[in-house]
Amino acid sequence: xxxxxxxxxxxxxxxxxxxxxxxxxxxxxxxxxxxxxxxxxxxxxxxxxxxxxxxxxxxxxxxxxxxxxxxxxxxxxxxxxxxxxxxxxxxxxxxxxxxxxxxxxxxxxxxxxxxxxxxxxxxxxxxxxxxxxxxxxxxxxxxxxxxxxxxxxxxxxxxxxxxxxxxxxxxxxxxxxxxxxxxxxxxxxxxxxxxxxxxxxxxxxxxxxxxxxxxxxxxxxxxxxxxxxxxxxxxxxxxxxxxxxxxxxxxxxxxxxxxxxxxxxxxxxxxxxxxxxxxxxxxxxxxxxxxx
Numbered sequence: 069x070x071x072x073x074x075x076x077x078x079x080x081x082x083x084x085x086x087x088x089x090x091x092x093x094x095x096x097x098x099x100x101x102x103x104x105x106x107x108x109x110x111x112x113x114x115x116x117x118x119x120x121x122x123x124x125x126x127x128x129x130x131x132x133x134x135x136x137x138x139x140x141x142x143x144x145x146x147x148x149x150x151x152x153x154x155x156x157x158x159x160x161x162x163x164x165x166x167x168x169x170x171x172x173x174x175x176x177x178x179x180x181x182x183x184x185x186x187x188x189x190x191x192x193x194x195x196x197x198x199x200x201x202x203x204x205x206x207x208x209x210x211x212x213x214x215x216x217x218x219x220x221x222x223x224x225x226x227x228x229x230x231x232x233x234x235x236x237x238x239x240x241x242x243x244x245x246x247x248x249x250x251x252x253x254x255x256x257x258x259x260x261x262x263x264x265x266x267x268x269x270x271x272x273x274x275x276x277x278x279x280x281x282x283x284x285x286x287x288x289x290x291x292x293x294x295x296x297x298x299x300x301x302x303x304x305x306x307x308x309x310x311x312x313x314x315x316x317x318x319x320x321x322x323x324x325x326x327x328x329x330x331x332x333x334x335x336x337x338x339x340x341x342x343x344x345x346x347x348x349x350x351x352x353x354x355x356x357x358x359x360x
Contacts, residue, residue: 069344070272070336073360079231079271081355082128082238089131092122095181096134102163103138109159115139119186119211121252124218126233128241133182135173137211139196142189144206149199152187160185171201195305210303217302218256221263228268233259235271235352236278242353243324248317254309258282260302272348276336279329283322290322 084092100116103109120135121127142152149172157167157174166177173184188196189206194213197206222229233256240249250258262281268274289297296318299310310318328351335347349356 069338069341070270071341071344071348072270074345074348074357075235075271077357077360078352078355079234081357082234084127084129084131088129091180092131092134095178095183096136099160099163099176099183099185100136100138103159106159106162112140112142112155113138114141114190117212119214120184121237121256123211124215124230124256126218126230126237126256128234128237131181133175133184135184135186135211137186137188137196137198139188139190142187144189144197147189149201149204149206152189152199153201156185156187169201172199208305208307210301210305213303214253217260221260225263225268228271228274229259229263231271232263232268232274232278235275238352238355239275239328243328243351244321248314248320250310250313250317250321254299254313257299257302257309261285272332272336275351276329276332279325279332282325283329286318286322290319 096118103116104113106113116136116138117123118135119137120133122131122134138156140152140156147155153169153174157169160167160174160176164176164178168175168177170184173186176183176185186198188198188209191197191208194210196209196211198209200207218230236255236259237252240255259278262274262278266274266277266281268277286297293315295315296310296313298308301307301309331347331351335344335351338344338347345356345358349358
């Protein structure tokens, strides 16, 4: 059974609350304004925008962090990633206490929201470059394109794409161990691939369709290879977003995809409401309601 009322309530249950959204908005607006107006930093500041799940409106409750891209006038030839991150952290330390330097960002922890601040420099066309301390280089990225594509596919799929992403993020959190589940953006690239090749008219049918699509597409790779597949960034950078996904993690994911397809197929085929609800709860956890 599709259980439309149950899925409507489920999506409401996993949507970030108005208070969580307000706190995130307060946090990122204040930080971006401070960087833009800071006497020392404003000569570097060119632009800022939201990125990540929060920026694409695919985050689920609770909002784990807010990604902010800060486009700076850094000369790439002499501003190495380590220096750009060090400089940004020094500016942020004027306003915030709990700072952590990560591979590509400065993490800001507040009592009500956490934010990852990514310095970026302009590249050719609309592309940006962001720092990678591990590679000791600037790497190509296109976070604005990610937002654009997510919005466009959501519109073309009658507003069902973003709810599907949120449902599958809950499925992933419920069914997979953190040690091997794919990163959030990798999952979104997989969902985007499915959505561009398939109509979407309900979340339960789309979930079953996604599982079967991924199973069929990568089954041969799962069985014949000893490395994870190449999955390209939807933003057109040519980056392999699965390059750090180990074969074992990929295999675990594929095994779960097949098991979840079987459960979702049974849930849709069942004519017993209680049985169908039980199977959807096995897939999506306690956020899926017993009743409406």
